[in-house]
Amino acid sequence: MQSLPVDLLVEVLLGLYLGLLTGIVPAFVAGSLGFLVRYFTGVTLPGFGVVVLALSIASVQGGLLGLVEPTITQSPRLLVAVLVVLMLALYAHNQGDKLGSELPRRLSLTRLRQRTLSADVVELVGSVGQVSVRPTGEIRDMEGYPPLSADLRRDLKAGSWRLPADIPLSELESRLEERLRTDHDLADVDVAIDQRGRATIVAAPPSGALSRRVPTGQRAVSVTTLVPTGLARGDDVTVRDGDRSIAGTVLSARTAVDDEHTASAVPDESAADVATDGGDAASAMADAKPSAATAGGQGRVTIAVARRDVSAVLEAESPRLVVRSRGTSREFEAFALVKREGYAIHRFTVGATGPDDETSELDDPASAADVTILAVRRQGSETGGRRHGWVFGPGIERRLEPGDEAFVAGPERVTEAFVEEIAR
Structure with a gap:
């Protein structure tokens, strides 16, 4: 009589062991099916179907085990093993379904390069968002070049650069690299910026600065x-x-x-x-x-x-x-003439939704037609996320796409409404 609790405990432990051993394959199949069904169809696989599938797969393994030990079907360990198999399968199905709902449907390298900064690090200066980019970690030497001097390494480590916050991280990296080359005459530099505005800098010291300027x-x-x-x-x-x-x-x-x-x-x-x-x-x-x-x-x-x-x-x-005199800057003269006529020039980046057929249908469609696209710069996947050069006067045949950077000109009120509509 006193050996009954001990025998029951042994049966429970054996049931847990058999359930874990047998439930690995059903759990993997249930999790995979839950992820695939939710990711491609957006529908959650019913739990009853998961139970039937898990029991069917486990019965094959249990049947093979029963041929070796027929008495297992009359022991309590079978019930414990079945419960363990079902819990593993339902848990794996739940995790696969959650992963299928959270994973982006359309994932590409270009889309990853269009990541922007976290909203926590953006500082509003007037109506324009800016971010202070600071280096993180040590300033590393670029392979194939001499090491940086102590003074230059210290200047880069203590540097802070203010950049626009409404552009993708790839464009921020390009602008910071160009600024570092200009400010410190670096032979080469590579910058990686994360969503917190922290820059990892790999730089090469100036090499032949005078000869490069001739x-x-x-x-x-x-x-x-x-x-x-x-x-x-x-x-x-x-x-x-x-x-x-x-x-x-x-x-x-x-x-x-x-x-x-x-x-x-x-x-x-x-x-x-x-x-x-x-x-x-x-x-x-x-x-x-x-x-x-x-x-x-x-x-x-x-x-x-x-x-x-x-x-x-x-x-x-x-x-x-x-x-010798270089003359008057024609660029400033052009901006002065545009301003004098009551027009405004805006620079913006097309939002993720992109323009549609109703973009230009603002309060006054006739006035919206006065907005002119002056230049467009597009980001392409064939250049690794880098932007092409500016295309001036693209005309109406060049449709704006999400991620495009553009200059537009027109009446101030209509232009502001146009930019707010497209850049949203």
Whole structure:
């Protein structure tokens, strides 16, 4: 009489063991069918069907086991094993059905690259959303290039860049890469931004910065002369020596006043004693990027001139530097004329729903027709999520698609309504 509880406990444990052993295959089949039916049809597989299917599969395994041990059908372990098999099958079916309902129906690499930032990190500046992108982790060296200097690595680590928040992450990465190349003269850079606005940066140090700025077919020549105040890289100048004038483009400029400012970056002797990894203390304290414009005075200027003019510039005894005018910016003149006529220009990204036939049917269809698409930039899968160049004046035959970036112009009220309708 006292051995009955022990025998019952043994039967329950054996039932659990047999149920787990036998229920693996029915649970896998039930979970797979639940996922496939829900994903492709949107209908949940009935629980009764799952029970019948699980018992049918388990009966095959149990029948084979019964041939070996016929007495199993009269023992309590069979009931426990059946209950375990049914619970495993129903649980797997429930998880497969949930996965089928949550997984996106249309998943592509282009769609993944169009992910945007989380709403928690977006800052509203007026009516425009912006995000402050900051680096996360260490600034890694790019394979195949020399390692970054300590100063450049520190500047990148402490950097923060404000970018628009209403564009895909792939476009944010492209813009940040271009800004880093411009600000730090990097030879190459690769940036990955997550939905929290954190950037992982892999960069290569500047390599041959001067030679990369010399146009093809020209040569870089340095002259000592009186440098105009405000002269900066990219200015068009003319070197005059007597009756001869030679046109060129400024690549770099340095004056004595600039050197004094650099030396004043070391506040005292204790700071000057700081050990560096090469060069003097003054150059270590200076910024990695040279100042945008010179302070003027006597100094040296490196300019790019045609190959035939190199000897004439080097032989000049007292060269004079004259800065040539570039004229008025035609882009600002065009915007001023558009503004003067009461029109507005908006830049936006087409929303996920895209435009439809009723997009232009606003409060006044005749006024909506006044909205003109000036330029469109499309994102294609063949370029790995990168955007193509701008297409100007696309015309009505180029239909806007979700993810397109466009400039439109028209009456201010109608244009604002048009942008709100398409960008939603």
